[in-house]
Amino acid sequence: MTDAPQTPRSPVPRYDELVRRAQAECCAVTDDVDPRQLDAFWGHVELGDRQARRRTTVVQWGLWALSGIAVANILVFPTLPGYTCPGNDSVDVAITLALPLVAILLSLLLLRSTSAGGQMLLRALLWSSALLGALVNIVEPSVVPVTAAFAGVVAGGALLILRQHGLEPERYTGSFAPVAHRGVLTLMMILAVADAQTLVSWTNGSYWHHPAAGICGMAMVVGIVGLSRLELWGLLLSAMMSLGVAIAALLGWLGLPLGVVAMISGTAGAQVLLAAIVLRSVHRGTPTELPLLARWGSVFVWLVIVGVMVASVAGPLFADAEHVHHHYSDFHHRH
Amino acid sequence: MTVHSAAVPVSDRARTDELYRTHRGAIARQIRALLQDDTAVDDLVNETFLRAHRSLQHFDGRSSIGTWLHGIAINVTRTHLHKRLRRAGLDERHAAKVTPQLAAGPEEEIAAELALARFRTAVRELPDALREAFVLRVLEQRPWQEVAEQLEVAMSTLHGRVARAEAIVRARMEGT
Numbered sequence: 001m002t003d004a005p006q007t008p009r010s011p012v013p014r015y016d017e018l019v020r021r022a023q024a025e026c027c028a029v030t031d032d033v034d035p036r037q038l039d040a041f042w043g044h045v046e047l048g049d050r051q052a053r054r055r056t057t058v059v060q061w062g063l064w065a066l067s068g069i070a071v072a073n074i075l076v077f078p079t080l081p082g083y084t085c086p087g088n089d090s091v092d093v094a095i096t097l098a099l100p101l102v103a104i105l106l107s108l109l110l111l112r113s114t115s116a117g118g119q120m121l122l123r124a125l126l127w128s129s130a131l132l133g134a135l136v137n138i139v140e141p142s143v144v145p146v147t148a149a150f151a152g153v154v155a156g157g158a159l160l161i162l163r164q165h166g167l168e169p170e171r172y173t174g175s176f177a178p179v180a181h182r183g184v185l186t187l188m189m190i191l192a193v194a195d196a197q198t199l200v201s202w203t204n205g206s207y208w209h210h211p212a213a214g215i216c217g218m219a220m221v222v223g224i225v226g227l228s229r230l231e232l233w234g235l236l237l238s239a240m241m242s243l244g245v246a247i248a249a250l251l252g253w254l255g256l257p258l259g260v261v262a263m264i265s266g267t268a269g270a271q272v273l274l275a276a277i278v279l280r281s282v283h284r285g286t287p288t289e290l291p292l293l294a295r296w297g298s299v300f301v302w303l304v305i306v307g308v309m310v311a312s313v314a315g316p317l318f319a320d321a322e323h324v325h326h327h328y329s330d331f332h333h334r335h
Numbered sequence: 336m337t338v339h340s341a342a343v344p345v346s347d348r349a350r351t352d353e354l355y356r357t358h359r360g361a362i363a364r365q366i367r368a369l370l371q372d373d374t375a376v377d378d379l380v381n382e383t384f385l386r387a388h389r390s391l392q393h394f395d396g397r398s399s400i401g402t403w404l405h406g407i408a409i410n411v412t413r414t415h416l417h418k419r420l421r422r423a424g425l426d427e428r429h430a431a432k433v434t435p436q437l438a439a440g441p442e443e444e445i446a447a448e449l450a451l452a453r454f455r456t457a458v459r460e461l462p463d464a465l466r467e468a469f470v471l472r473v474l475e476q477r478p479w480q481e482v483a484e485q486l487e488v489a490m491s492t493l494h495g496r497v498a499r500a501e502a503i504v505r506a507r508m509e510g511t
Contacts, residue, residue: 013447015505018454022474026368029376031360037377038355044381045388114392169410170390170403177487285489299421 055165056111059158063111066129066147066154067104070097073147097144099200100151103129103193107158116173117228119166120182123159124189124224130155131190132197134308137315145316152312156305163298178230180287181278183297185235188274189227191267192238195245196220198264199254212253216245232282239275242268351388358401359384362408368470369412371455379415383408398484405485413463450508457507461500468493469500 013021074097103125110122133151136143172179199217223241226234246268248254249261256264281288359380366379386407394403458466458474464486471482472493483493 013450015508018451018508019473021451022368022371022454022458023476026364026474029360029364029367033356033359037359038352040377041355041381041384045385048385114389116393168386168390168407170386170407171393173393173395180487 052165055161059161060108060111062154062158063104063108066150067101067108069150070101070104070147073097073144074101097147099197100129100132103197104151104155107155113166114171116167116171116178116182117230119171120186120189120230121224121228123162123167123186124193126155126159126162127190128193128197130159130305130308130312131194134311134315137312141316149313149316153309156309156312159305160302172230176232176235176278176282181281184274184278184288185227185230188238188271188278189224191271191274192220192224192227192242195242195264195267195271196224198260199245199256212248213255216248216254219244235275235278239272242271242275246272347388347391350391351384354387354400354404355384358404361401362404365405365408365471365475366412368474369409369466370416371459375415379408379411383411386411402481402485409467409485413467416459416463454504454508457504461503465496465500465503468496469504472497473501 107122107125107129110118110125113119113122129151133148133153133155136148137145137152141148167182169179169182172182178185196217199213199220219241223238226237226241228234246265249256249265249268252261254261254264277288362383363376363380366383367373367376370376370379383404387404390407394400398406458469461469467486468482468488471477471485472479477485479490479493483490486493488496
């Protein structure tokens with residue numbers, strides 16, 4: 001009979017031992033508070049407040065400048081550089097720019113809001129202004145090129161400067177834990193504001209011809225306000241309003257060109273879908289955030305914002321002036 | 336020297352002072368356990384209380400103020416870890432694996448330190464949800480109910496997360 005080979009005792013601690021050591025390390029931090037730690041904390045608060053004030057001031061000046069340019073564009077439209085459409089008149093521009101201007105002024109008011117709903121609405125207004133600026137300068141670079149470029153750059157820049165400030169998870173209050181769905185809710189708000197802006201821009205304010213468009217515009221505003229309350233009723237209201245807009249657009253009640261109908265009904269449908277996703281998650285008690293976006297979402301968003309800013313400036317630079325002129329004349333002829 | 340912030344009303348300041356004195360230790364322990372190192376604990380503790388100070392008006396009293404503060408600390412630490420991971424990429428993971436601070440000493444001591452360093456890395460590299468469940472329940476040994484409330488998950492979900500986290504850490508330790 002041979003002796004079984006003896007295994008030498010491993011010097012490596014077992015899992016349980018490692019857990020005990022890690023627990024002991026955690027407990028090494030005491031409850032005592034040194035007065036210097038408290039002073040350091042208030043120094044940190046002071047620094048944070050200073051940075052927040054600086055950030056808000058920069059964004060505020062940018063938005064004031066943008067609203068000034070929009071007003072100037074309305075009042076002295078033909079004298080602004082980049083003007084290429086002799087058939088245009090200032091009334092259309094005034095109506096086209098009215099809602100974006102309201103959005104910018106509303107952004108200025110919301111800049112100091114301490115609620116997450118207000119800050120989400122601010123982000124939605126900035127996103128829609130930047131996207132609208134880029135879209136206008138890509139599709140019709142001759143309409144309001146300077147204002148659209150500034151809208152893209154200023155609103156995009158404001159989004160980059162503000163980042164997640166004011167949207168910290170602890171600021172979210174609401175009946176359905178909105179913090180767990182903040183990404184989707186923000187996206188819904190952006191789509192709703194962008195839809196409202198598109199609707200007003202494309203109908204050129206001629207609601208006496210298309211009263212349904214005016215009603216839909218009001219419905220969208222009600223939905224946006226409801227959503228910004230971060231309550232379940234607001235979410236449901238917003239979804240219902242979006243559904244109504246999608247149906248009205250598809251039935252041709254809004255008097256919009258086919259492309260715009262497709263866009264508005266598509267984004268309205270997307271809002272209904274997003275609302276359904278949030279409601280399902282609320283029912284299940286799970287968040288709607290994707291783990292990948294939690295880690296890389298901010299990098300992705302940063303890239304999209306920069307892309308929008310570049311597109312809003314580059315649109316008029318690369319536009320074919322002759323083609324743009326004819327396109328815009330056709331547009332006017334139709335209306 | 337005491338720093339005075341002009342924008343802070345006296346009552347808010349007194350309340351925040353009280354919160355800081357009462358909860359700083361527990362918050363620092365939690366952050367230390369989530370980070371598995373001491374490098375940024377003080378900064379993150381200050382950031383936690385700064386955010387709490389700014390959001391005191393939004394505290395709705397549905398949980399205790401301690402639970403609320405611990406929730407902020409979890410979010411602050413999670414953001415910090417994401418940033419650190421993004422900034423350093425895989426290099427940091429690699430560095431964390433191979434460069435533990437070794438004390439000169441007998442073989443057992445060195446082996447134990449290496450194992451502890453690997454353990455810390457394994458905890459740090461857990462997905463957010465599993466790391467938070469593991470740290471709060473296993474390392475901090477807080478009651479199941481409290482942790483479930485803290486992480487806003489059902490008890491069964493929490494049990495599952497802790498079990499999965501333990502399995503992953505154990506496998507990492509045994510696999511090396």
